[in-house]
Amino acid sequence: MRIAFYQTSPVYGEIEYNVREALETLAAARADLYVLPELFSTGYLFGSRKELGRLVERVPEGPTVGVLHKFCRSRGCAIVASIAEVDRGNYYNSAVLISPRGLLGKYRKIHLFDRERLWFQPGNLDFGVWTFKRARIGLMICFDWVFPEAARVLALKGADIICHPSNLILHYCQDAMVTRSIENGVFTVTANRVGSERAEAVQLTFSGRSQITDPKGRVLARAPKVGRKFQVVDIDLSLTKKKKLTPRNHLFHDRRAKYYKEITRPTRR
Amino acid sequence: MRIAFYQTSPVYGEIEYNVREALETLAAARADLYVLPELFSTGYLFGSRKELGRLVERVPEGPTVGVLHKFCRSRGCAIVASIAEVDRGNYYNSAVLISPRGLLGKYRKIHLFDRERLWFQPGNLDFGVWTFKRARIGLMICFDWVFPEAARVLALKGADIICHPSNLILHYCQDAMVTRSIENGVFTVTANRVGSERAEAVQLTFSGRSQITDPKGRVLARAPKVGRKFQVVDIDLSLTKKKKLTPRNHLFHDRRAKYYKEITRPTRR
Numbered sequence: 125m126r127i128a129f130y131q132t133s134p135v136y137g138e139i140e141y142n143v144r145e146a147l148e149t150l151a152a153a154r155a156d157l158y159v160l161p162e163l164f165s166t167g168y169l170f171g172s173r174k175e176l177g178r179l180v181e182r183v184p185e186g187p188t189v190g191v192l193h194k195f196c197r198s199r200g201c202a203i204v205a206s207i208a209e210v211d212r213g214n215y216y217n218s219a220v221l222i223s224p225r226g227l228l229g230k231y232r233k234i235h236l237f238d239r240e241r242l243w244f245q246p247g248n249l250d251f252g253v254w255t256f257k258r259a260r261i262g263l264m265i266c267f268d269w270v271f272p273e274a275a276r277v278l279a280l281k282g283a284d285i286i287c288h289p290s291n292l293i294l295h296y297c298q299d300a301m302v303t304r305s306i307e308n309g310v311f312t313v314t315a316n317r318v319g320s321e322r323a324e325a326v327q328l329t330f331s332g333r334s335q336i337t338d339p340k341g342r343v344l345a346r347a348p349k350v351g352r353k354f355q356v357v358d359i360d361l362s363l364t365k366k367k368k369l370t371p372r373n374h375l376f377h378d379r380r381a382k383y384y385k386e387i388t389r390p391t392r393r
Numbered sequence: 394m395r396i397a398f399y400q401t402s403p404v405y406g407e408i409e410y411n412v413r414e415a416l417e418t419l420a421a422a423r424a425d426l427y428v429l430p431e432l433f434s435t436g437y438l439f440g441s442r443k444e445l446g447r448l449v450e451r452v453p454e455g456p457t458v459g460v461l462h463k464f465c466r467s468r469g470c471a472i473v474a475s476i477a478e479v480d481r482g483n484y485y486n487s488a489v490l491i492s493p494r495g496l497l498g499k500y501r502k503i504h505l506f507d508r509e510r511l512w513f514q515p516g517n518l519d520f521g522v523w524t525f526k527r528a529r530i531g532l533m534i535c536f537d538w539v540f541p542e543a544a545r546v547l548a549l550k551g552a553d554i555i556c557h558p559s560n561l562i563l564h565y566c567q568d569a570m571v572t573r574s575i576e577n578g579v580f581t582v583t584a585n586r587v588g589s590e591r592a593e594a595v596q597l598t599f600s601g602r603s604q605i606t607d608p609k610g611r612v613l614a615r616a617p618k619v620g621r622k623f624q625v626v627d628i629d630l631s632l633t634k635k636k637k638l639t640p641r642n643h644l645f646h647d648r649r650a651k652y653y654k655e656i657t658r659p660t661r662r
Contacts (some may be wrong), residue, residue, distance in 0.1 A: 234649050238639040250652060270576055270644070272541035273653040280655040296610055300572040306565055307541055341565055369539070370507040380503050381657050383519060384542040386549040388650050388657045 125259055127285065128155040128356040129315035131334040131347045136167030136321055137179060143188055147195050150203075153356045156257055160205035161317040161334075162266045162291040163217065169239075169321035169328055173215070176243045180210035183220055184227035197224045202256045204313075206233075206265055206289035214245045219263040219289055221254055229254035229263060234274065237267035239326070253281040259361055262310075266290040269297045269304070269314075273387065279308035280376065284364040290316040292331045298346070305337040309367045309375045311359055312337045318350055339363045394528055396554065397424040397625040398584040400603040400616045405436030405590055406448060412457055416464050419472075422625045425526050429474035430586040430603075431535045431560040432486065438508075438590035438597055442484070445512045449479035452489060453496035466493045471525045473582075475502075475534055475558035483514045488532040488558055490523055498523035500532035504540055508595070522550040528630055531579075535559040538566045538573070538583075542656065548577035549645065553633040557583040561600045567615070574606040578636045578644045580628055581606045587619055608632045 130149050134142040142165050150158050162168070165188050170176040181188055192203050202223045209218035209232070217240060221229035232247030233240070251274065253262040262283030268274040269288065278286050286308075288301065301312045318332040334347040336357050347353035367375040399418055403411040411434050419427050431437070434457050439445040450457055461472050471492045478487035478501070486509060490498035501516030502509070520543065522531040531552030537543040538557065547555050555577075557570065570581045587601040603616040605626050616622035636644040 234652055235647055238641050241641050246649070247652075267642075270638070271648060272545060272576055273648070273656060276541060277653055277655045280658075296572075296575055299568055300575065303565075303569040303572040306569065307539055372507050372510050373536075375539070378504055379540060379542070380515070381659050383503055383516075384546055384657050386546045387542060388653050389549075390650050 125157070125257065125361050126155040126356060126358050127157045127159070127313060127336065128153065128354065129159045129313050129334045129336065131315065131332055131353040132161050132164050132317050133319040133352050134164055134167045134317065136169070139165045139179065139188060143191050147191070149354050150195070152354065154199070155201060155356050157202045157204070157259070157261070157285070159287045159313040159315040160203065160289060161315045162206040162289040163208060164205050164289070164317065165207050167321055168291045169323045169326060170243050171323045173243050176208060176215055180208045180215050182211070183207070183209045183218060183230055189220060189222060189227060192222045193226050196222050200224055202228070202261070204261070204263060204287040204289060215243060216247060217244045217265060219265050219287070221256070221261055221263060223256050228256060229261070231263035231265070233265040233268065235268050235271055251277045251281065253278055253283045260284045262286045264288055266292060269300055275304040275308055279310050283310055284361055285311040285313060288312055288314040290314050292316045293328055295331055295333070298333050298335055301335065302337050302341045302343065305339055306341040307375070309339040310364055311339065318352065394426070394526060394630050395424040395625060395627050396426045396428070396582060396605065397422065397623065398428045398582050398603045398605065400584065400601055400622040401430050401433050401586050402588040402621050403433055403436045403586065405438070408434045408448065408457060411435070412460050416460065418623050419464070421623065423468070424470060424625050426471045426473070426528070426530070426554070428556045428582040428584040429472065429558060430584045431475040431558040432477060433474050433558070433586070434476050436590055437560045438592045438595060439512050440592045442512050445477060445484055449477045449484050451480070452476070452478045452487060452499055458489060458491060458496060461491045462495050465491050469493055471497070471530070473530070473532060473556040473558060484512060485516060486513045486534060488534050488556070490525070490530055490532060492525050497525060498530070498532060500534070502534040502537065503543065504537050506536035520546045520550065522547055522552045529553045531555045533557055535561060538569055544573040544577055544579070548579050552579055553630055554580040554582060557581055559583050559585040561585045562597055564600055564602070567602050567604055570604065571606050571610045571612065574608055575610040576644070578608040579633055580608065587621065
């Protein structure tokens with residue numbers, strides 16, 4: 125299976141341009157699965173909830189899902205991307221998995237980061253995994269990386285590849301995703317963006333270094349800190365099936381769930 | 394608070410020598426909490442369960458806990474070490490937390506690695522956290538690092554410092570413990586050993602690189618791959634109390650436990 129990320133540098137608010145520019149780049153090399161960054165179509169740093177309201181789209185009825193679907197249909201591929209979704213007046217930071225047949229999966233970011241709380245509702249759907257070309261594909265978004273439960277739940281639901289559209293600022297995540305790969309025996313694709321955005325007194329610079337990791341913790345691809353980068357990698361999906369670390373150790377069968385009870389207890393505030 | 398690890402090179406089967414050598418080294422520098430490797434007193438690669446039977450000790454009645462206690466009492470410190478425990482005919486790969494008052498905490502390794510399954514019973518006690526000099530101290534052992542649930546449960550139970558006696562072979566764990574620190578907002582102390590052991594056709598070489606990490610993911614100390622190493626670090630315990638990543642993000646309060654249900658479901662086999 126051939127998978128790819130495109131580390132983009134979107135222009136804030138210019139959905140049509142950002143989507144077209146992304147797809148023109150993806151068209152340069154065939155892959156089965158392409159992963160694009162978080163909010164790749166809109167940019168990230170909304171000035172207000174009202175401003176976001178002019179950029180949100182319905183899923184799957186909105187134009188961006190439509191254009192992505194057309195691309196997937198014509199090329200027999202799948203795309204994971206994160207876009208700003210509106211549903212019944214609520215805004216979500218969502219990731220979509222589009223296949224030649226249309227919308228295959230949708231995830232709404234469960235762990236919102238910092239100012240996203242001013243703009244978006246926290247996700248209200250379970251972590252999901254969907255099958256494309258025999259690969260089980262799980263979705264999480266950016267800051268979800270800090271919570272080991274996100275990747276864990278996706279892996280326990282059978283994910284082979286965790287697609288991870290991101291808008292990372294700091295540099296911790298990339299190493300953490302190596303750990304996520306090892307502890308769960310999965311591939312991960314972190315598609316981060318580059319560039320800077322400013323709104324009011326806030327300035328953010330995104331940190332690039334998009335990467336693909338394999339179940340042994342190998343970094344199969346890593347982009348530079350700056351600049352757009354489109355990268356394609358062939359992976360051996362069978363690596364995710366064994367989950368054996370030694371002849372006597374299985375990543376999942378060795379779990380001893382009765383000792384993990386605190387993890388699903390509601391957190392006190 | 395001053396914490397330390399001693400990366401030892403035990404002589405297989407020579408409990409008295411190994412314990413004396415360790416304590417002579419620890420005596421060289423004052424610390425509040427010293428962490429020693431997994432099975433520091435016995436060595437690791439038992440030829441058989443019967444051979445292990447000659448090396449196990451009762452906790453706290455056995456001689457090693459007695460000697461460690463004497464050291465702690467005379468110096469007002471605590472020690473974490475892992476030893477081979479016997480209880481009602483069952484053998485456990487256990488970690489003990491000894492304070493001036495005697496045995497303060499005990500943990501039996503929950504996730505046994507490879508051939509340990511031939512020798513030991515899997516741990517049958519919950520992950521535990523105990524207080525010494527206002528630090529909440531959690532215990533896990535070596536291979537537990539692969540399971541994010543281990544450090545997570547300890548942190549949710551209030552651990553400030555995760556003490557992690559180890560006999561690591563590979564090199565993945567050290568980076569993973571940086572992630573464990575960040576995701577849980579805790580200090581970690583991985584006390585690994587060096588040297589080689591052989592039993593029958595098996596030869597193991599232990600990989601050193603003992604380390605101390607802080608809640609921001611900084612590596613405060615790291616030992617070399619080879620050679621004994623005793624290292625002492627001053628830490629600021631208040632760093633573990635905030636758990637704030639941004640003014641709007643709290644590592645624990647932001648957890649959304651209702652989406653983590655798979656983690657505590659018994660794993661199918």
